[in-house]
Amino acid sequence: xxxxxxxxxxxxxxxxxxxxxxxxxxxxxxxxxxxxxxxxxxxxxxxxxxxxxxxxxxxxxxxxxxxxxxxxxxxxxxxxxxxxxxxxxxxxxxxxxxxxxxxxxxxxxxxxxxxxxxxxxxxxxxxxxxxxxxxxxxxxxxxxxxxxxxxxxxxxxxxxxxxxxxxxxxxxxxxxxxxxxxxxxxxxxxxxxxxxxxxxxxxxxxxxxxxxxxxxxxxxxxxxxxxxxxxxxxxxxxxxxxxxxxxxxxxxxxxxxxxxxxxxxxxxxxxxxxxxxxxxxxxxxxxxxxxxxxxxxxxxxxxxxxxxxxxxxxxxxxxxxxxxxxxxxxxxxxxxxxxxxxxxxxx
Amino acid sequence: xxxxxxxxxxxxxxxxxxxxxxxxxxxxxxxxxxxxxxxxxxxxxxxxxxxxxxxxxxxxxxxxxxxxxxxxxxxxxxxxxxxxxxxxxxxxxxxxxxxxxxxxxxxxxxxxxxxxxxxxxxxxxxxxxxxxxxxxxxxxxxxxxxxxxxxxxxxxxxxxxxxxxxxxxxxxxxxxxxxxxxxxxxxxxxxxxxxxxxxxxxxxxxxxxxxxxxxxxxxxxxxxxxxx
Numbered sequence: 001x002x003x004x005x006x007x008x009x010x011x012x013x014x015x016x017x018x019x020x021x022x023x024x025x026x027x028x029x030x031x032x033x034x035x036x037x038x039x040x041x042x043x044x045x046x047x048x049x050x051x052x053x054x055x056x057x058x059x060x061x062x063x064x065x066x067x068x069x070x071x072x073x074x075x076x077x078x079x080x081x082x083x084x085x086x087x088x089x090x091x092x093x094x095x096x097x098x099x100x101x102x103x104x105x106x107x108x109x110x111x112x113x114x115x116x117x118x119x120x121x122x123x124x125x126x127x128x129x130x131x132x133x134x135x136x137x138x139x140x141x142x143x144x145x146x147x148x149x150x151x152x153x154x155x156x157x158x159x160x161x162x163x164x165x166x167x168x169x170x171x172x173x174x175x176x177x178x179x180x181x182x183x184x185x186x187x188x189x190x191x192x193x194x195x196x197x198x199x200x201x202x203x204x205x206x207x208x209x210x211x212x213x214x215x216x217x218x219x220x221x222x223x224x225x226x227x228x229x230x231x232x233x234x235x236x237x238x239x240x241x242x243x244x245x246x247x248x249x250x251x252x253x254x255x256x257x258x259x260x261x262x263x264x265x266x267x268x269x270x271x272x273x274x275x276x277x278x279x280x281x282x283x284x285x286x287x288x289x290x291x292x293x294x295x296x297x298x299x300x301x302x303x304x305x306x307x308x309x310x311x312x313x314x315x316x317x318x319x320x321x322x323x324x325x326x327x328x329x330x331x332x333x334x335x336x337x338x339x340x341x342x343x344x345x346x347x
Numbered sequence: 348x349x350x351x352x353x354x355x356x357x358x359x360x361x362x363x364x365x366x367x368x369x370x371x372x373x374x375x376x377x378x379x380x381x382x383x384x385x386x387x388x389x390x391x392x393x394x395x396x397x398x399x400x401x402x403x404x405x406x407x408x409x410x411x412x413x414x415x416x417x418x419x420x421x422x423x424x425x426x427x428x429x430x431x432x433x434x435x436x437x438x439x440x441x442x443x444x445x446x447x448x449x450x451x452x453x454x455x456x457x458x459x460x461x462x463x464x465x466x467x468x469x470x471x472x473x474x475x476x477x478x479x480x481x482x483x484x485x486x487x488x489x490x491x492x493x494x495x496x497x498x499x500x501x502x503x504x505x506x507x508x509x510x511x512x513x514x515x516x517x518x519x520x521x522x523x524x525x526x527x528x529x530x531x532x533x534x535x536x537x538x539x540x541x542x543x544x545x546x547x548x549x550x551x552x553x554x555x556x557x558x559x560x561x562x563x564x565x566x567x568x569x570x571x572x573x574x575x
Contacts, residue, residue: 047466073469086467090485100471147471 003151003183007043007053007063011036011207016050018209020202022151022183027212028194029187030230031204037187040204041153044185045080046073058150058182079149083156085140087128093139094124100146114142118176133165134172141176152177152184158193170196191232195219203227225346228269233344234317235270246343250313251306256283258340267346272301272319274342277328278335287335291315293325300325304336351518352526353545355434359509359522360502363441367498370442371449372491375457376479397447401507404443408512412439431512434520440508445498452497456490457483493560500553504546 002023009016016036020027029037042048044055046062049070055063057078062071087096097120098111115121118138123131131139137157144152157173158166174197177184188194194201194215201218203210205226213223222228225236239246241261246268247254255268278285288304292315295301300322303315318336328334378389396404412430413419419430430436460483468478484491506524513520515529523546530539 042466045466045470047469073466074472074474076470077472078470080467080470082463082467084463086461086463088464088468088482090482099473102472143471 001058003044003058003185004054004056005040005044007040007050007055009039009043009048009050009052011039014207016040016207018204018207020209020212022185022200022212024181024183025200026177026184026186026198028198028201028215029185029204030191030194030201030218031189032226032230033189035204036207037189037204038155040209041080041155041185041187044076044151045078045153046071046076047080077148077150079144079147079152081140081144081152081154081157083159085128085136087131087136087139087143089128092125092127093120093131093135096128096139097142097146100143102147110146114146118142133161134169137169137173138176141173145176145180149182151182152180154184154186156187156189158190189230191230203230222269222344223347225267225269228344228346232271233269234272235275235314236346237268237314238266239268241265246345250310251286251316252308252310253286253306255338255343256340257343257345261345264347265345269344269346270316270338270342271344272317274338275304275316275318275336276320276338277324278337282337283340284338285335286316286337287333288316289333290331295322298322304334349518352521352523352542355520356503356522356524359434359437359441360499362435363438363445363502364495364499366438366442367446367449367502368491368495370446371453371494371498374450375453379454379457393450394447396443397451401440401444401505401509402511405440405508405511408439408443408508412436412512432514432516432520434513437505437509437513437520437522440512441502441505444505444508445501448501449494449498452494453487453491456487456494459490460486489560489563493557496553496557496560500550503549503553 002021004021006019007016014036016039018036018040029040031037039048043050044062050063050065052065053063054061054065057076061067061069062076062078063069088099091099094111094115097114098107101107101110103110115124118141120135120138120142123135128136128139154173158169161169170193186194186198198215200212201215202212203218203224203226205224210224210227218227219231222231222233228236237248237250239248241263242254244258244260245254245256246261246265248268286306288306290302291305292303293300294303296319299319302318302320302325304318305315306313316336374389374393378386378393381389409431410416411418414423414429414431422428422430430439464482464486465478468482469475473482504524505522506528509522510525510528513522513525515521515525521529523542527539527542527546530536530542
């Protein structure tokens with residue numbers, strides 16, 4: 001049971017190549033803009049046709065290029081929440097919902113039930129352009145669920161919203177979907193959003209899907225540089241593995257990792273929050289000079305130039321609470337440290 | 348005053364507008380989906396009657412419809428009727444010259460359509476026919492209505508091709524435009540003036556309608572979702 005996707009499709013600059021399986025759970029599709037996330041959803045919904053591959057939902061084949069199966073979107077029973085909700089502008093809220101009820105008999109009664117459940121009874125005769133953001137989303141969700149989907153696809157549901165409204169709608173969306181028992185694919189480029197809502201994640205990088213991993217795994221041990229970037233890591237260097245250490249040519253430094261470094265590792269990532277001031281005798285001490293200080297909303301970002309590093313070497317980015325930085329202010333030379341377990345080894 | 352030319356002009360324009368409505372929608376909808384090169388070529392061919400002199404269109408039409416040419420001769424033999432010099436012959440002419448106006452405005456309207464709406468309709472299980480008539484058409488309504496009004500006005504004013512395929516027979520094929528020409532030719536200035544005034548009045552009403560529709564369209568576009 002669940003959703004099985006294995007598709008290829010040639011897009012403008014690259015080929016989309018996605019393999020993933022989702023049980024009855026929330027799976028995040030995380031990737032930069034234009035990496036093929038939305039195209040993947042459209043292929044699953046049947047709006048776009050993959051060049052080759054296989055899509056299966058709860059044992060029903062939706063698409064199979066070898067067997068020439070390509071169910072029209074109408075027969076796939078896949079719910080799709082569009083970015084701007086795509087409510088039908090010429091219909092009232094009630095009509096938007098009742099039109100999606102598949103059984104003709106009892107259609108208005110079913111619509112009534114959805115209007116009540118989604119607190120839309122007061123606005124049932126209004127048109128979409130008269131609705132608030134929250135009402136629009138509830139109408140779109142009610143309409144989608146009224147069509148009795150077996151899987152739900154969410155296409156960057158909050159991309160166009162300001163952060164306060166986004167926060168409210170996100171809570172409401174996840175509350176509503178708790179009652180849904182099928183697979184949910186949640187497309188996003190916002191790591192916080194998927195961390196809060198999804199159990200598993202599939203990173204898509206330039207059209208290629210990586211292995212589905214749990215959300216914790218993505219943040220604790222991202223395997224590739226793109227996964228590390230999407231999880232919010234800001235420092236990257238090329239490395240040479242040396243037993244349980246890594247040599248970083250650009251910084252002219254060697255760091256201890258606390259474990260044997262796999263020989264196929266080519267890079268390392270260090271989260272800005274994992275760079276701390278050295279207090280004495282820790283491992284991995286780096287002396288450096290302050291290159292630039294950026295005052296952010298709640299934190300201070302400090303760019304450090306590591307002593308002895310190459311002229312074009314990347315700066316080490318450090319993020320720390322403002323008061324911690326204020327205590328150090330004025331010093332031009334600092335010693336910082338990175339714990340061995342905080343070094344992300346990347347392929 | 349014999350009102351036959353007004354009646355004849357109105358029915359010719361009305362029938363050809365209905366025909367052009369369906370033809371224009373059909374081509375506008377399907378051509379939008381074709382590959383770019385084919386689209387470009389077909390676009391030129393379908394818009395050509397808009398810029399060709401009406402006499403050229405009329406001459407080309409006679410090449411098809413004339414009783415001495417294969418198709419016209421076949422119809423005459425099979426159905427016993429000529430395709431030219433009847434009141435409805437003018438409909439062929441008005442369809443050809445007014446089609447591009449409907450086709451181009453409908454295509455413009457369809458291009459501004461938000462495809463997410465039809466995608467949403469499909470995932471909700473709505474049939475493509477339902478989506479076309481109940482979602483796409485209402486969305487593009489103003490543009491399509493404007494196209495129909497333009498096509499009607501153009502059909503009403505058609506002279507060149509009409510006079511070639513339908514001629515001028517008072518009480519049978521006479522239209523407003525051919526009547527004005529005939530009255531002028533026979534030095535009946537007073538009679539011509541009457542029809543000129545009738546024609547100006549009708550055209551003014553139609554242009555006003557087009558302007559009204561366009562301003563409504565603009566307002567509808569302004570009032571999008573307020574919260575985005």
